Amino acid sequence: MAVIKMIVSSVLIASFIGISTAEQSEVPIGLFDSQADVFALPNGEIPEVPIDEGNGEEDENAFILSTSKPLGQVAGLGIDSTGNLIAFHRADREWNEDTFTKDFKLNKALGVIPNATIAVIDPNNGKVSAEFGENLFYLPHGLTIDHEDNVWVTDVGSHQVHKLDKNFKPVMSFGEKMMPGSDEKHFCKPTDVAVAKNGHFFVADGYCNSRVLKFDSKGNLIDIIGSEMDPFIIPHSLSLIEDLNLLCVADRENERVQCFSAGLKEGHRSIPAGIPITSADNIGRVFAIRERKHFLVGVTGSDAEEAVESQVFVIDIESGKAQTFLKGIENGHAIAISPEGTLFVAQINPNQIVSMNLN
Numbered sequence: 214m215a216v217i218k219m220i221v222s223s224v225l226i227a228s229f230i231g232i233s234t235a236e237q238s239e240v241p242i243g244l245f246d247s248q249a250d251v252f253a254l255p256n257g258e259i260p261e262v263p264i265d266e267g268n269g270e271e272d273e274n275a276f277i278l279s280t281s282k283p284l285g286q287v288a289g290l291g292i293d294s295t296g297n298l299i300a301f302h303r304a305d306r307e308w309n310e311d312t313f314t315k316d317f318k319l320n321k322a323l324g325v326i327p328n329a330t331i332a333v334i335d336p337n338n339g340k341v342s343a344e345f346g347e348n349l350f351y352l353p354h355g356l357t358i359d360h361e362d363n364v365w366v367t368d369v370g371s372h373q374v375h376k377l378d379k380n381f382k383p384v385m386s387f388g389e390k391m392m393p394g395s396d397e398k399h400f401c402k403p404t405d406v407a408v409a410k411n412g413h414f415f416v417a418d419g420y421c422n423s424r425v426l427k428f429d430s431k432g433n434l435i436d437i438i439g440s441e442m443d444p445f446i447i448p449h450s451l452s453l454i455e456d457l458n459l460l461c462v463a464d465r466e467n468e469r470v471q472c473f474s475a476g477l478k479e480g481h482r483s484i485p486a487g488i489p490i491t492s493a494d495n496i497g498r499v500f501a502i503r504e505r506k507h508f509l510v511g512v513t514g515s516d517a518e519e520a521v522e523s524q525v526f527v528i529d530i531e532s533g534k535a536q537t538f539l540k541g542i543e544n545g546h547a548i549a550i551s552p553e554g555t556l557f558v559a560q561i562n563p564n565q566i567v568s569m570n571l572n
């Protein structure tokens with residue numbers, strides 16, 4: 214396997230700034246206590262802070278995982294409870310300026326993708342052991358595997374969210390097929406899903422609606438997350454940190470991650486869903502976030518205008534400290550983290566999956 218040469222520069226990129234709104238929250242103190250750690254300089258520059266890992270400059274830990282058969286653009290990525298990597302890809306379809314009409318509808322010339330769009334991959338050797346999702350999807354986007362191994366996917370082409378069971382059989386669909394909209398029964402190019410253990414789920418919606426919606430397990434809308442005063446611009450990825458009652462949103466074009474109360478705890482000490490708890494600002498265009506052990510890992514794309522390089526970053530949710538883990542992975546679109554701490558990043562152009570050890 215090819216070793217990708219990348220510089221581990223470890224720059225502190227941002228700090229979480231706690232917003233002390235919820236007196237009675239059960240969120241750890243660290244989240245509200247990080248006001249003192251603001252690393253941006255007054256001129257807006259982010260200082261370079263060398264770290265003392267002393268492990269050389271090139272990360273020999275990052276590999277391209279070559280799959281045993283070619284996949285299309287991998288837009289979504291997850292790991293199931295048996296350790297398989299599940300990729301949601303676009304087969305031969307690509308998103309270009311002719312894909313949608315001006316009113317967000319999929320170009321009528323584009324039918325359903327006939328090929329398989331879901332690949333089950335052995336993360337150790339890249340072997341594709343099974344494929345699913347033929348004749349179901351129009352433009353695959355996000356994939357999330359819940360605690361029961363149900364597979365939740367979003368299709369920006371059909372404007373729908375689908376729940377598949379662990380055998381990849383569709384069991385529920387949300388949103389009206391091919392019909393974009395902004396009421397509680399419609400989505401418009403939804404990007405990602407996060408699922409709580411009680412079955413409630415969150416949908417990032419998406420490219421045209423600046424909102425994140427919370428539903429009960431049957432798909433009834435129960436909350437809307439996000440501020441009308443300070444709206445999201447393409448909420449692109451969600452990560453639910455359930456034991457902290459936090460829903461984090463990768464607010465892509467605002468170049469930030471915002472975390473809100475998820476409203477999942479019961480009883481008088483709970484705080485309602487949607488209260489802003491903390492955020493990391495000016496971190497670049499965040500395409501994907503996922504959490505492991507209270508570390509939020511994310512991938513950003515480059516921003517030529519602002520001369521920001523793409524990077525993999527890690528935020529310690531409890532301390533609020535953020536740092537660059539790795540630079541040089543272009544166009545990362547989706548990530549998944551194994552329980553052992555292997556991070557997989559799916560890039561779109563070049564179309565490949567990169568794996569690296571987070572530990």
Ligand SMILES: *[C@@H]1O[C@H](CO)[C@@H](O)[C@H](O)[C@H]1NC(C)=O
Binds near residue numbers: 284285305328
């Ligand atoms: C999709 O299916 C067509 C027809 O069988 C095939 O030619 C093409 O290579 C497939 N694409 C991918 C990415 O597997």
